[in-house]
Amino acid sequence: MKLHEELKNILGPDSVSVSSVDLITYSRDNLPLTIFRQRQAKAAYLPDAIVWPNNYDDVTKILKFANEKKVPIVPYGAGSGVCGGAVPLKGGIIVDLKRLDKIIAVNDKSLLVAAQAGINGQILEDKLNAKGYTLGHFPASIYCSTLGGWLSTKAAGQLSTRYGKIEDMVVALTAVLPTGEIISTKAVPRTSTGPTLMHLFVGAEGTLGIILDAVLRIWPLPEQRETKGFLFNDVKSGLEAIRLIMRKGLRPAVIRLYDEKDTALAMGSLGLKTEKGLLLVLGFVGNKSIVETESKEGFKICVEHDAKELGKDAGEFWWKHRYDISYKQAEILSEETAILDTIEVAATWDNLNNLYEGVKAVLDNYGYAMAHFSHAYPEGACIYFTILGEAPSEDEAEGFYKKMWDEVMQTVINDGGTISHHHGIGFFKGEWLKKELGNGFDLLKKIKGAVDPNGIMNPGKMGL
Amino acid sequence: MLKDYLHKIKLCAACPKMCRFACPVAEVEKKERVTPWGKSLTAFLVLEGKLSYDDPDVVDTFYSCCMCKNCKSYCLVDDVDIPAMIQAGREEIVAAKKEPEEIKQFLVHFKEFNNPFGKDLKTPHPSLSPEGRGGLSDVLYFTGCSTLLDKDIFNSTINLFNKTGQGYSIFSDCCGFPLWASGYAEDARGLMAKVKEAVLSSGAKKIITSCPACAYMLKSIYPAIGFNLSAEIFHISQFIEILAKEGRLQFSRKSDIDTAYHDSCFLGRYLNIYDAPRNILSELAFLKEAAKKKEYSICCGAGLYHFKPKTAKGITDIALENIKQADAKQMITACPTCKRIFSEALADEISVKDLTELI
Ligand SMILES: Cc1cc2nc3c(=O)[nH]c(=O)nc-3n(C[C@H](O)[C@H](O)[C@H](O)COP(=O)(O)OP(=O)(O)OC[C@H]3O[C@@H](n4cnc5c(N)ncnc54)[C@H](O)[C@@H]3O)c2cc1C
Numbered sequence: 066m067k068l069h070e071e072l073k074n075i076l077g078p079d080s081v082s083v084s085s086v087d088l089i090t091y092s093r094d095n096l097p098l099t100i101f102r103q104r105q106a107k108a109a110y111l112p113d114a115i116v117w118p119n120n121y122d123d124v125t126k127i128l129k130f131a132n133e134k135k136v137p138i139v140p141y142g143a144g145s146g147v148c149g150g151a152v153p154l155k156g157g158i159i160v161d162l163k164r165l166d167k168i169i170a171v172n173d174k175s176l177l178v179a180a181q182a183g184i185n186g187q188i189l190e191d192k193l194n195a196k197g198y199t200l201g202h203f204p205a206s207i208y209c210s211t212l213g214g215w216l217s218t219k220a221a222g223q224l225s226t227r228y229g230k231i232e233d234m235v236v237a238l239t240a241v242l243p244t245g246e247i248i249s250t251k252a253v254p255r256t257s258t259g260p261t262l263m264h265l266f267v268g269a270e271g272t273l274g275i276i277l278d279a280v281l282r283i284w285p286l287p288e289q290r291e292t293k294g295f296l297f298n299d300v301k302s303g304l305e306a307i308r309l310i311m312r313k314g315l316r317p318a319v320i321r322l323y324d325e326k327d328t329a330l331a332m333g334s335l336g337l338k339t340e341k342g343l344l345l346v347l348g349f350v351g352n353k354s355i356v357e358t359e360s361k362e363g364f365k366i367c368v369e370h371d372a373k374e375l376g377k378d379a380g381e382f383w384w385k386h387r388y389d390i391s392y393k394q395a396e397i398l399s400e401e402t403a404i405l406d407t408i409e410v411a412a413t414w415d416n417l418n419n420l421y422e423g424v425k426a427v428l429d430n431y432g433y434a435m436a437h438f439s440h441a442y443p444e445g446a447c448i449y450f451t452i453l454g455e456a457p458s459e460d461e462a463e464g465f466y467k468k469m470w471d472e473v474m475q476t477v478i479n480d481g482g483t484i485s486h487h488h489g490i491g492f493f494k495g496e497w498l499k500k501e502l503g504n505g506f507d508l509l510k511k512i513k514g515a516v517d518p519n520g521i522m523n524p525g526k527m528g529l
Numbered sequence: 530m531l532k533d534y535l536h537k538i539k540l541c542a543a544c545p546k547m548c549r550f551a552c553p554v555a556e557v558e559k560k561e562r563v564t565p566w567g568k569s570l571t572a573f574l575v576l577e578g579k580l581s582y583d584d585p586d587v588v589d590t591f592y593s594c595c596m597c598k599n600c601k602s603y604c605l606v607d608d609v610d611i612p613a614m615i616q617a618g619r620e621e622i623v624a625a626k627k628e629p630e631e632i633k634q635f636l637v638h639f640k641e642f643n644n645p646f647g648k649d650l651k652t653p654h655p656s657l658s659p660e661g662r663g664g665l666s667d668v669l670y671f672t673g674c675s676t677l678l679d680k681d682i683f684n685s686t687i688n689l690f691n692k693t694g695q696g697y698s699i700f701s702d703c704c705g706f707p708l709w710a711s712g713y714a715e716d717a718r719g720l721m722a723k724v725k726e727a728v729l730s731s732g733a734k735k736i737i738t739s740c741p742a743c744a745y746m747l748k749s750i751y752p753a754i755g756f757n758l759s760a761e762i763f764h765i766s767q768f769i770e771i772l773a774k775e776g777r778l779q780f781s782r783k784s785d786i787d788t789a790y791h792d793s794c795f796l797g798r799y800l801n802i803y804d805a806p807r808n809i810l811s812e813l814a815f816l817k818e819a820a821k822k823k824e825y826s827i828c829c830g831a832g833l834y835h836f837k838p839k840t841a842k843g844i845t846d847i848a849l850e851n852i853k854q855a856d857a858k859q860m861i862t863a864c865p866t867c868k869r870i871f872s873e874a875l876a877d878e879i880s881v882k883d884l885t886e887l888i
Pocket residue numbers: 094095139140141142143144145146147149150151162182183203204205206209210211212213214215216217218219220221222223270271272274275276277391487488489491523526545
């Protein structure tokens with residue numbers, strides 16, 4: 066019997082497809098390399114079949130079947146991942162989880178939401194907002210990504226300094242192993258019961274199992290928001306202000322410093338009019354009196370570092386346009402030789418400027434390189450580079466692009482940064498993960514071998 | 530032709546699917562190909578010769594759109610217009626005789642009585658007897674077919690005209706929208722030509738419709754294919770506002786019933802009419818807004834019932850969930866089709882009425 070016939074016997078005809086158009090629309094995610102192929106009307110990586118499980122039992126059945134037949138399984142959320150995590154590198158079955166999209170429960174007293182993995186980010190947030198809560202997770206891809214994807218890539222939202230990254234939000238989860246067993250962890254505030262099993266799946270990019278649902282912390286909708294824009298003269302003084310804000314124990318919702326080029330091109334293209342300089346957006350949300358106190362302190366630190374205050378309008382401008390830059394991808398990447406990508410790395414404060422200068426020097430050879438510093442911590446911050454370049458020709462785009470990435474990754478490793486702050490590894494950075502983890506990678510491999518002995522879960526991802 | 534949209538199709542196919550969560554079809558079916566991005570990628574690959582209309586799933590993709598235009602409300606990319614691109618694709622599919630069986634059946638069904646409801650709507654309508662048509666007037670009440678199906682909307686509109694001393698004549702044929710939207714451009718054109726002749730010979734200077742899709746067709750599509758109607762087109766909500774402003778209409782007592790208003794896709798996103806119905810409604814009832822409103826309002830799903838009833842029902846459910854969040858006792862629409870879809874789905878849970886029925 067053919068694969069799709071067997072799958073149809075297991076799941077029913079409405080939940081399986083092998084039609085060309087379905088296969089092609091699952092042949093890429095948002096890794097630019099795969100978009101280069103698409104714009105040449107080529108499929109990057111074709112799956113053999115796509116399935117849409119309707120319930121947990123369907124997922125279990127698919128995994129048991131694939132494990133027995135040794136067919137690759139590729140979990141798929143919304144395909145917004147930017148590292149090739151959801152592409153069917155070795156063919157096999159795409160398991161699209163979006164039909165698992167229910168909010169299971171909202172617990173007001175304990176401030177928790179339980180939701181299924183396939184729910185779209187904005188829809189989850191809208192539904193929470195309607196009940197008076199927020200999850201506080203706002204990746205720029207919130208419109209086009211899922212909860213399962215967030216957990217699997219260890220995603221970070223724009224307000225992460227206030228609300229935490231996804232790993233700070235998740236309290237418990239349910240996952241299916243490749244052998245079909247379902248593992249559920251307990252929803253408790255904390256537990257001292259050995260290594261946290263839940264975290265085996267957070268950031269695992271579908272290589273160890275499929276996440277079915279999760280329990281997450283939520284917050285009452287904030288009472289107040291105070292945001293201002295500031296213009297700094299240089300990276301050093303901007304970073305110093307951020308460092309001191311974090312050191313003081315303030316918890317800004319937004320704290321982002323755009324370097325001069327990012328301020329001019331990215332923010333400028335959205336319509337922000339400023340003089341030359343570096344834009345810092347600093348915003349606080351939450352309880353009114355706390356916000357008032359924190360913002361006063363935070364704004365003061367900026368002024369003390371010779372920043373020019375741009376006021377609340379610049380702050381509100383940021384809120385209004387905070388997802389808009391993502392749309393620019395359409396205009397840029399539809400051009401035949403255009404290169405556009407984002408590279409998010411992180412380092413401690415003592416090393417941050419060094420890392421910034423190092424990566425920037427590499428990227429400057431490949432096009433217009435800009436960066437902003439987001440996701441600040443008392444110990445350091447993330448640097449989010451954007452590179453806008455042009456390959457010598459359509460056919461050379463992939464080579465040009467890979468070379469650029471290799472040079473950047475090597476620089477990050479040399480300079481003591483991490484190769485990814487929140488986008489993950491996918492297949493594309495697999496080799497670099499080995500370098501990043503050293504012999505830790507061997508342990509990861511052993512874990513993989515024990516959980517997924519037949520290697521069916523998302524093969525080729527994370528170097529596994 | 531689809532290839533006229535190539536540039537925009539390419540842009541959209543390179544987008545990170547930013548509007549996907551707002552596409553009701555994608556939210557119900559969960560397949561990548563029916564997202565606005567998926568539709569564009571499919572179209573791109575058709576134009577590149579990698580996919581063809583011989584593939585039933587390619588055809589299905591073009592018909593998996595309720596033309597609600599919600600994607601447009603979230604799209605910041607240089608004038609990408611999915612419904613327009615879909616329309617062009619459907620016309621090519623029909624020209625190649627590759628449309629789905631359900632759509633072919635729909636045409637047969639339509640041709641029986643020249644409306645999508647498969648029945649004679651006029652004979653049983655007493656008000657359409659010659660003496661019930663009002664006097665000769667330069668105001669033409671263009672009921673189209675869907676208003677004719679709903680006696681309450683029809684009667685309250687006629688009462689409104691009578692009450693305000695507004696003379697009117699009536700035209701009650703289908704405007705051609707169901708054929709046009711299904712890709713039957715030629716059939717639609719034939720019907721629209723007759724409508725045009727009738728409207729011109731009526732001498733109407735003002736055309737009033739209850740149905741937003743009729744208003745859109747008469748205002749935008751007729752002129753676009755060269756059918757000039759030499760008349761101003763008004764949706765009834767706009768006309769009521771004019772009557773009130775001119776002092777010809779006093780609103781009845783304001784009720785204190787919590788009332789949610791549903792923006793129809795055609796009245797809202799296509800015709801940009803959001804305020805007129807709200808202004809009227811706030812004189813008549815206590816307006817409570819749903820979370821998604823105005824340009825972000827959720828489609829009732831009507832455009833897909835004849836082709837994909839299960840998907841259409843899923844869309845209706847999403848729209849109702851949104852409306853229910855307003856926690857209102859009654860729901861008002863200004864579109865006969867939305868009213869029909871929602872009243873069927875809600876049974877007696879919440880009463881659904883057209884704006885005119887409140888006056
Ligand atoms: C415009 C844009 C902006 C972005 N902004 C941000 C940002 O601000 N912050 C950020 O962190 N990221 C961002 N990203 C990256 C991306 O959105 C995230 O990585 C997101 O978490 C991926 O979610 P998804 O549902 O699309 O997952 P997919 O791309 O479908 O999958 C990602 C990985 O997770 C696996 N996976 C998906 N669901 C499951 C599951 N249920 N169980 C097991 N494995 C699963 C897949 O196999 C794959 O390896 C952005 C991307 C785009 C295109």
